[in-house]
Amino acid sequence: MERFIIIVLLILILALTRYWRRKLGEAYCAAAKYAPTLELRREFSRKAVLAGKKEARRIFPITVARFAADHQPLKVFKRKKIPCVFTDYYFPSRCNPYLSEEQKQFCQSVLDFKDGKYDGIRFLVAGIEKLKPKPGTVVMFMPCSTQRKYWKRFKTMADYLHDEYPELVCGISYVRYTGDRESLHLQKSRENVELEKNYFFKEDLTDKEVIVVDDILTTGKSLQDFRKEVEADGGKVVGAIFAAETFKMPNAFWCYLYALSWSEDDAEKFAPMATDTTMGYPYQRRKWGIYDEEPEDIDWMPDRTIMHGNTMINLWYGKRKGKYVVVKKEVLPLDPESDEPCSDDLSEFDIRI
Incomplete structure (x- = not known):
C-alpha cells in the first residue's frame, strides 16, 4: 500500500511539474514578445526554450543571430568555392513580430x-x-526578371563604381535583355526551379575575373547559374557581394543546447555591430551619371531577321570567346493560319558568323 501511495505521489508531482513548466514557458514567451530591449527578449526567450515552449525556438535564435548562423556578416566565406561576403541577415516577413527595431530597419x-x-x-x-x-x-x-528592375536597382551603384573605383571595370552594360521572365521570389521551390534565361552578355569575358553583386543570398542557385554563364563565356567568378544573407533557423536541439549554455560573455562576443545597419550611404550622385539612362526596350529587338518559307527566324548575337555567335533564336510562322510547318533548318547560323 505504501508503495502504491508513493507511485501516485510521484505521478502527481511529475504532472504538476509538467503543468507549471508549460505555464512558465508560456509566460516567458509572452514576455519575450513584448520585451522593450533585445537583451530582455533574449533572456526571456532563452528561459522559454528551456521550459519547452516551441514558439520560443523561433525567437531565441533571432536574438543571437550572429551566434546561430553559419556565416558572419562582413567576413568572407566560400559558397561552392566562390568567396562571398554580406552585410547582415535578412529575416523573412514571418519573423517580423520577433525582430528588434534595428533588424526591422535593415x-x-x-x-x-x-x-x-x-x-x-x-x-x-x-x-x-x-x-x-x-x-x-x-x-x-x-540580372533581374526585367530590364527596368535591373537598371533601377543597380545604376546608381554602377555610377559610384565608375567614379570611385577606376581600377575596376563596371559591367552593368555587359548584360543585354531579350525579354521579361517571372521573378524568382514568386516561385514555390527556389532550389529546384528552372528559370527561363532572358539575357546574354554583349561583351567578351575571356580570361577576365568577375565579381557578382546581388541583393540576397538564400540558396545560392542564382549565383551558380550566373557562374556557369560567365564560365561559358570564358570568364571566372572570383567573388560575390550581397546586401544580406537569409537567416536560417537552427534545429530544436541547437536551441535547447545553446539556451542551456548561454552566458553574458557570449552576449558581449556576439553583440550587434555598432555601425549603422541601414543600406543608406552619404554619397551624392553627379547630376548626370554615366549610367543614368537605361537602354530602350528596342534593345530587345533581334540583330537579324531571316525569312525562310513560311518561317521568320529572329537571331540575337553576342560575344563568346572573342567571336560573335547566335545566343538566342526565335522561330515564328509568317502566316499563323497556314498548314505549312515552320522550319529552323539554319544550323550554320547557330555556330558563328
Missing part, C-alpha cells in the same frame, strides 16, 4: 534596395574592401 532597407529606393553603395564598398579584387576585375550585377 530588412526594410534590403527590400527598398530591391525596389531601387536605396542605392546599396554601403554594402558594395564593404564587399570590395573585404574581397580586394585585382585591377581590371569586372564587377557585374545579377
Whole structure:
C-alpha cells in the first residue's frame, strides 16, 4: 500500500511539474514578445526554450543571430568555392513580430534596395574592401526578371563604381535583355526551379575575373547559374557581394543546447555591430551619371531577321570567346493560319558568323 501511495505521489508531482513548466514557458514567451530591449527578449526567450515552449525556438535564435548562423556578416566565406561576403541577415516577413527595431530597419532597407529606393553603395564598398579584387576585375550585377528592375536597382551603384573605383571595370552594360521572365521570389521551390534565361552578355569575358553583386543570398542557385554563364563565356567568378544573407533557423536541439549554455560573455562576443545597419550611404550622385539612362526596350529587338518559307527566324548575337555567335533564336510562322510547318533548318547560323 505504501508503495502504491508513493507511485501516485510521484505521478502527481511529475504532472504538476509538467503543468507549471508549460505555464512558465508560456509566460516567458509572452514576455519575450513584448520585451522593450533585445537583451530582455533574449533572456526571456532563452528561459522559454528551456521550459519547452516551441514558439520560443523561433525567437531565441533571432536574438543571437550572429551566434546561430553559419556565416558572419562582413567576413568572407566560400559558397561552392566562390568567396562571398554580406552585410547582415535578412529575416523573412514571418519573423517580423520577433525582430528588434534595428533588424526591422535593415530588412526594410534590403527590400527598398530591391525596389531601387536605396542605392546599396554601403554594402558594395564593404564587399570590395573585404574581397580586394585585382585591377581590371569586372564587377557585374545579377540580372533581374526585367530590364527596368535591373537598371533601377543597380545604376546608381554602377555610377559610384565608375567614379570611385577606376581600377575596376563596371559591367552593368555587359548584360543585354531579350525579354521579361517571372521573378524568382514568386516561385514555390527556389532550389529546384528552372528559370527561363532572358539575357546574354554583349561583351567578351575571356580570361577576365568577375565579381557578382546581388541583393540576397538564400540558396545560392542564382549565383551558380550566373557562374556557369560567365564560365561559358570564358570568364571566372572570383567573388560575390550581397546586401544580406537569409537567416536560417537552427534545429530544436541547437536551441535547447545553446539556451542551456548561454552566458553574458557570449552576449558581449556576439553583440550587434555598432555601425549603422541601414543600406543608406552619404554619397551624392553627379547630376548626370554615366549610367543614368537605361537602354530602350528596342534593345530587345533581334540583330537579324531571316525569312525562310513560311518561317521568320529572329537571331540575337553576342560575344563568346572573342567571336560573335547566335545566343538566342526565335522561330515564328509568317502566316499563323497556314498548314505549312515552320522550319529552323539554319544550323550554320547557330555556330558563328
